[in-house]
Amino acid sequence: MTNDLLQGVNLYLIGMMGAGKTTVGHLLAQHLSYGFVDTDTVIEKVAGDKPITKIFADDGEAVFRKLESKVLSQVCAFTKLVIATGGGIVVRRENWSYLHHGLIVWLDVPAEVLYRRLAEDTTRPLLQDADPQGKLRSLLEQRQPLYAQADLQITVSEEETPEQIAARVLEEIPCVLKPEHSPAEPS
Template sequence: MNNILRGINLYLIGMMGAGKTTVGRLLAQQLGYRFFDTDALIEQAAGGQSINEIFATAGEEAFREIESQVLAELSAYTKLAISTGGGIVLRQKNWSYLHHGLIVWLDVPVELLMTRLAEDSTRPLLKDANPQKKLEMLLEQRRKLYAQADIRVTADASLTPEQVAARVIEEIPKVIKPEVTAADN
């Protein structure tokens, strides 16, 4: 697989709760890549404030600005599996960085996202009277953007994070041509 991937970064995109953080870590282990999560780096850059605190004190625009900076910095490196936050796709500028690598969309139905996030209080955008409707609305706004990924893996409730990671790995050779070596000519 590393022969095929040749150090190209993997960027996981998709909705909150899709499993980007969980599956990204597994992919890094399996590929011998380093793992980074943009949200964790944003929290570090904000002096250890949580995502909730950053949204509450600085606001979403300030969060998006740090998110773009973190993504730009990561994209200077190779051999990384990068789990992004669900809203990374919103800024056009971020796409120039995402396209440094292979973009993987974890596509998960809203009902399943809801079950996974029902007890979660770490997503400021879901502090809403009707979180399911909010997720539906966000997906509506973002679906076309997520669909620009190189690889789409659709995951239902039957797939474990390990199985989702395996699906991603299966898809990689379909979108990357193996290197043509001198011996092949």
Template sequence: MTLHDRLNGINLYLIGMMGAGKSSTGAELAQALGYQFFDTDGVVEAAAGQPITEIFAHQGEAGFRQLETSVLAELSTYRRLVIATGGGIVTQQQNWSYLHHGIVVWLDVPPAILQARLAGDLDRPLLQGQDWDSKLTTLLAQRQSLYAQADVRVAVTANDSVTAIVARILALVEERIRSEADSAVLN
């Protein structure tokens, strides 16, 4: 039985900090599984008809988070999806009820790699201003325990290609499904 068969249409949700590579990894992961790919940030922008920076400017973070939750709620009703989520999606308790409709995969990227990837990125509303790298460190510290609630943790290094990360995700998800099946048989 293949992983695709074992998944039986269950969605995979990628969580992690901004700059973790959820979008690029998610697209390749969906292709590997024969699933559709959605990026919640992209869906929020399409639904609002404006970029996230403008949503933050006009509605604030709270307004953005409401839109994000609505998008996640809608996407979670479908099957056979890989969904790359926004970095802060885990901060809203309600979102976990939707995330738990599938398998939650945390792309755990060290702060130094995130800082290198995000340097000069002006499209991240939470990182605007002079001291963006310490803001990033603070956000990571605040979210670390939430990310750790994922079903699968994938440690990412600077040398990892997207293909290598996808292969690790597939192996870890398979391992997770097998261990759940084994424990179900034992109970």
């Protein structure tokens, strides 16, 4: 039934780093028989197999954000994809025009849970800060109003497994999609 409602429309997973977008995205893609794309992985390939930490270090966040927008613009041309986006994809206004080509799902995870998940992760350039927990909280506060523009918000608890989260997303899709309306069409 969910596949019938989606009619090939992409699912875009947004949310903070550490929210589980990639893990949950793989599960959703498998369930829906969709392809899976992680925009961060594509960005690294486009940048000549350069890790995101190196892009930030060598070129800065602005260059990374431009690459991110370019990749998103290319990915949105396809259908039947679950797309895990970077946590900051929502900060550039132009990205919303691409995201609105599909159904936008916000994996909303409390800051404390995010910090526990990311405490040992050295691959997150924006957390290379004297106060990584404060930086994470600040980023979340800045981005929450943007994330809240998603079509579907899934508030995640620490106890939930990725499988349970994916199941909740699939259960909620029919609540936001009606057979006569798909996200790619104007309301």
